[in-house]
């Protein structure tokens with residue numbers, strides 16, 4: 001590791017700045033230390049070329065950093081990605097943040113169909129958080145991209161922080177840095193101060209944003225969840241599966257023994273039940289392909305990476321094999337959730353389905369949220 005210029009922290013990602021080794025994290029040329037804003041080489045490349053440079057940190061290094069929060073007296077703002085609630089929830093976070101009060105915020109609501117009942121969704125989040133053992137002061141929904149929901153969230157933060165510091169925590173990619181950038185832009189008119197990207201693991205250290213003379217709000221590195229599907233995808237494919245616009249639900253009328261492929265990333269078989277509609281909520285740019293169950297294996301073997309993509313043809317070999325799980329559904333209006341991708345809502349019961357995903361990306365079932 002090069003010499004660390006202890007006084008300098010990258011404004012974009014929070015990493016300690018060094019001037020000795022181009023290939024290590026936090027590098028900037030010594031001459032750039034004079035600049036008014038100090039941005040490391042990795043942030044510069046991400047911002048200007050959308051290129052991600054690997055860093056030598058392990059998942060544990062980030063956990064250690066986050067666990068320092070348990071020694072503070074502060075308000076915890078826990079962000080989750082509403083499009084991947086369970087995948088981004090990270091149960092262990094509560095232990096890392098100590099006994100501090102927590103508010104829970106579901107981010108990225110701009111991606112949900114306009115018809116979504118946000119109040120019902122909030123109630124669902126409250127119950128889900130409680131079932132997962134998390135005690136929260138309150139629950140909110142926002143879009144860090146459009147600013148929807150910010151008025152309420154800002155006054156809640158001011159109220160619950162009670163004059164103390166604020167830490168924004170959550171899994172990688174939930175939008176912590178984007179969330180804070182919106183606040184910064186609103187208060188000082190400066191855009192994209194902190195580096196954000198659709199790659200998990202963008203923020204590398206704490207980034208302090210002063211709130212007043214004595215207290216600050218902190219951006220923190222995301223906690224890594226290895227069951228997030230992004231860890232198995234190439235940079236190109238991450239871009240394809242990340243929704244960037246309001247999701248248009250796609251409805252399929254299926255008879256039993258029909259199959260839907262979600263690109264080539266996952267598979268959904270309707271094994272048994274009455275003909276009914278299945279509503280699919282996935283990024284608009286992911287192809288959904290319908291076929292007969294009896295043809296499904298052949299189709300996959302012949303067309304993975306082509307008709308069935310992502311994964312794209314040259315990255316197919318790095319994508320894990322799909323593992324089948326059968327699910328019997330007796331309750332009405334159920335979502336079958338493919339973590340990090342989206343979900344399918346069933347309309348009729350009883351039904352038997354089978355899902356196929358990589359072993360480490362297990363499907364779950366919940367009461368329909370829309």
Ligand SMILES: Nc1nc2c(ncn2[C@@H]2O[C@H](COP(=O)(O)OP(=O)(O)OP(=O)(O)O)[C@@H](O)[C@H]2O)c(=O)[nH]1
Pocket residue numbers: 107108109110111142143144145146170171172173174175176177178179195196197198199200201202203204220221222223243244245
């Ligand atoms: N559509 C939508 N995208 C969002 C929103 N907030 C963040 N994003 C996107 O989500 C991705 C991750 O955002 P970041 O702000 O870098 O996430 P982070 O939680 O800071 O991630 P790490 O630093 O890796 O822990 C980026 O592609 C953002 O543009 C939102 O409200 N709506």
Ligand SMILES: [Mg+2]
Pocket residue numbers: 176177178195196202203220221222
């Ligand atoms: Mg970040």
